[in-house]
Structure formats: C-alpha cells, structure tokens
Amino acid sequence: MTERTRRQHMVYAYAVLRPTPEAARAVAVLRGVAHEQVGLVETGDLAAAVGPVPAAEFEEGALKAGLEELPRLEALARGHHGVVAGLAPLGAVLPLRLATVYRDEDRVRRVLQERRDQFLPLLERLAGHVEWGVKVYTDPTDSPAGDTAVPAEATGGEAALSPGRAYLAARRRRRRGAEELWQTAARTAARIAEEAGGLAVGRVAHRPQRGELAQVPGGGAAGGGKPGGENIANDAYLVPADRAEEFRSRVLAAAEGQPGVRVEVTGPWAPYSFALPPDPAARPEPV
C-alpha cells in the first residue's frame, strides 16, 4: 500500500489571509466544499483557510471527473465561494483558484513561506477593497426600436407592398433597430465605465456571457427574468470598501433612463479578479 492510498484526507485551500483573531473567529463558523469544518494554517504573518476533505473525492482522478460534471462542479464552486465570501468581510483575503489541494498542512505552510513575497504585497494592495461586477445588456423588450414595435408599424404603410418587399423592409428596419439598440447599449457601457473609473482603483474585463442561458440572470434572484438581450460588457471593478455603496448607486444612475439597456451590478465580491500573480502581462489595467 502506498503512502497516498493510506491517507484518508487531503487539505483543500480556499484563501490566503492574515492570521488575526477575527480570522480565527470567521473560519470557526464556515464549512467547506466537503461540508468540513474550515480552519487556519498559520506561518508567521500569513495564514491559509483550509479544510480536510476526503481523499477519495479529491484525488486527481476523482477531482477531475467531478470538475467535468456540472452539478458536482456547481457544488464545488459554490462551496469554495461560500468560504471565500465568509472571509471577505475581514477586509483582506486572497481567494485561491478552485481545487487547490495539498497532501497535508505542512505542505500548505511551505507554500505560504515560499510565496510570502508575493502574497504580502497583494494582501496589502487588496486590503479594504471590494470587487463589484458590472454587466451591461441590450434589452430588446424595453426599446422603441426593438422587435415588438415592428409588426404594428408594418401593417400601416406596407400593406401595399408585395409580401417579399414588405418582408425585406421589415427586416431592414429590424436590423437597423438592433444596430441602434446595440449602439445605445455600447454608449451606456462607455458612460458607466467612465463613471465607475472615477471611483474604482482597478478594472478587469471578463468575457461577455454568451449563449442561450446568458439571457437569464442568475439563480432566480435577479431581474425578474427579463428575456432577450445580449451581454455586451462584463467588467469587474476594485473599489475602496468605504465607497462601495456610492459606486453601486452611481453605476446604476448612469444607466438610468436609457431605453433598451439593462445593467446588472453584482457584489460586493471578494477581490477574485484582482488576486493575480505579479505577471506584468496579467496585471489588471489601471483605470
């Protein structure tokens, strides 16, 4: 029997933070991806939030299979996020990428020591900041130029046209409408970016969310399930915590009164999008 198969548990690492009494209290009420009690592994001025997880589920093969199954992936992602979100109010937390797993706590300590010069400045930079997500969508149901306006109009002047011409005219108008819609949304997105830039200290562009389900904002909690629309901007902003509410209301205000545009603000998140390695190419662009 090898050393590894004898082992019952692995150590799942969620985040890097400061080893404070508040941090110890915060982890004490958190449960992780395997419903395990989360704890701290400390070394000097750094700590990692970790939890013992069953080796059977988190060995390479099992973990990989889990990641490829959407329900398992969702459970893992939400469990990971739940711990990070529970630590975020501490004010300085570096979320680790999903599925960072070690053989034992000593290995975690060693990594904390090895990467200390990288973690400390990052923690310093992110302390007292939160991340906001800002997504801008076109909203055809809310636009005078949208599809709904076309049929009513078409019954008027085009009754005399041949069906083919009427069809082409309607189609042309629809295309023009869609174009206008998109341009309005793009203008609004630019205005929001400008407004947001006034308060944020960093911005990271995520890829726009596309596809059939992108039109249904998450979990039933958002938006009343407005149909249609294309996500044209999906940005994350790093904002000082004491201006978080101001940021949210200013972004929402910048989108007000824009027909055909829908804006969704999510957060505050732990600063996932800004916890990047000091690779100049991957550094978030300054606002």
Added chain:
Amino acid sequence: MTTTEPVAGRLGPPRLPAAPYGQGAESAASLADILERVLDKGVVIAGDIRINLLDIELLTIKLRLLVASVDKAKEMGIDWWEHDPSLSSRARPRAVPDDDAERSLTEENARLRAEIAALRARAEDRSVDG
C-alpha cells in the same frame, strides 16, 4: 437593474455558506458569475493534486454557453449538456432520438419547400395581375 449579494454577512458576523451539493439554494450569485471567478481568477498556486488547468479552461469556455444555474436550466428544459460528451462524462450518444430528429427535420424541410413554391407562384400571379 438588480444587485445580488454574494459576500455573506457583509454587514454582520459571517454566516454559514449555502450548503454544498445544491441544498438550500440560498446564494443569490449566479453560477456563471461564480465560475468565471473561481475558475478564471483567484491566485494560482501549484497544489499537490495536479489538475490540468488547460482542461479546466477548456471547460470554462464551454461553460460560458450555460451560464444560469443548473436548476434554472433544468426547469427550463435546457439540459442538453447532459447529452454532450464533451461536457458530461455521463453523456452517451443517442442513436434513436437523433434518427427521429433527423427524419422530422427532413419532413419539415420538404413541407417548407412546398410552401415556398406555392407562395412564390402566388406572388408571381399577383405581380402579373398588378
């Protein structure tokens, strides 16, 4: 316009996260928003378990196509990833339904062609008349 609040207990003591394994769907954050953060962002440090990041990134790209919650999607009857071998290890090729689908497509195609021909003939009649 909406806001969601993924940071638990922002204004008070931290509370328990939503139970894993899908119980108590309390978390308001959408799966898409969470995945693009936990898979794409966050500090990358080498763990002892080597998960091929390329695989995960590939998965992420595919997941961009299904960005609502799984429950929501199932509610809507959109669960096609379960039949996509590249998205789910449980997926199996579906021989019979696919044949059916193809046959009904062929039929529909033929019916539409016939309709177009009829419409075209009528339109030509009208333009001759006018």
